[in-house]
Amino acid sequence: MRINQNQIQENNKTSIKTLEEQFNYTSNTLNNKGVDVNAIIKKLQNLQIAIPSWALGAGGTRFGRFSFFGEPKNLEQKIEDIGILNALTHSAGAVSLHIPWDIPEDYNGIKTLANSLNIKFDAVNSNTFQDQNNAALSYKFGSLSNTSKDIRQQAIQHNIDVINIGKKLGSKSLTVWLADGASFPGQNNFQTALINTENSLKEIYATLPKDWKMLIEYKPFEPNFYSTVIQDWGTSFMLATACGDKAYSLVDLGHHLPNCNIEQIVSTLMYKGKLGGFHFNDSKYGDDDLTVGSIKPYTLFLIFNELVYGMENNPNNPDLEWMIDASHNLKDPLEDLLQSLEAIQEAFAKALLIDQNKLKNAQLNNDIVTCQEILHDAYRTDVRPLVAKARLNLGGAINPIETYRALNVRNQLIKERGKYSIATGL
DSSP: OOOOHHHHHHHHTTTHHHHHHHHHHHHHHHHHTTOOHHHHHHHHHHOOOEEEGGGSSBOOBTTBOOOOSSOOOSHHHHHHHHHHHHHHHSOOOEEEEETTTTOOSOHHHHHHHHHHTTOEEEEEEOOOSSOOTTOSSOOTTOSTTOSOHHHHHHHHHHHHHHHHHHHHHTOOEEEEOOOOEESSTTSSOHHHHHHHHHHHHHHHHTTSOTTOEEEEEOOSSSSOSSEETTOSHHHHHHHHHHHOTTEEEEEETTSSOTTOOHHHHHHHHHHTTOEEEEEEOBOSSSSSOBOTTSSOHHHHHHHHHHHHHHHHHOTTSOOOEEEEOOOBSSSOHHHHHHHHHHHHHHHHHHHHHSOHHHHHHHHHTTOHHHHHHHHHHHHTSOOHHHHHHHHHHHTOOSSHHHHHHHTTHHHHHHHHHOTTOOOTTO
């Protein structure tokens, strides 16, 4: 299924007058404060968020999985779903593939399909956290950190294979996330596990094309519940530094212990030029299964404040790779992703409203009250008209979810694919 421009324009007719009124009011208010609204609109229009190939189907927990029906049962259908998101928002113009869940069978065909939907191929993601069909060796006790050289070599080769797949598609980065760790004290020697991981990553890094990046993700726990080899940003940073200039840390919002100051981590990594990518999601307790901004929207705003500052003041840091990484356990995955895309754009827009010079002066004078007022003024501003205007300028929907439902997309997908189709890799 595809959504065409005429369908979106027809649906926009009922909202265009209201948007114009809201945008004019917001724009005039901000212009009176000295805000360059046009500059913000342009930056919103340029923001592109990659959609992971594994996020188009219903997720699940250890206790059960409940389908939303009409799920994409192959890579082609997943890219078509991202095409729907991109047609509605014009901010989802990239797909991040998970290997081996989504290895293309016809590379030229996949690239042609993606190109027809204005979708590029973002980072490719390796998988050594589960055993694959016909694999000679098991990752039960680790992959890149394993005590067995043969198992480590199998995991290294998998990552090299993933790089080669990405090269065929036009990707420019490899994301490595490891489940390696221990569930019991004494199970692993911490230093041996870390040394094995570092050496394995260096072997993978040595095969990277010159214009590629390696993104090293971290997570404090799960699936192992005593230790994780790459458990925090410091370990990721250390490993990235050991590998070389093309290796960076990747921050996933859900991969932190409760109350962790993620915005400070972002600031530090950007200052050191080692923040390579960002995975958006939200959580209350642990992991990353919830819609972006659904639990801690103010934290998301504070993170974007640091991202905006870093993008302006840390030229040593590369352009960031943005991706949504969530498991859609209860909602229609496409609706959930639409909500996440909007939350990201809103947080970005609010952060762009912050007068960084005024904030800097208040900080230098230790005027804590003014610092807080500056942040709160930006956060409390309703930027939805700006986000909607940016979408409209690009030909997107003023209200993406309303349009999605008005066009009866999910039922159309069920008709095309069948009610009980299940997304690959889940």
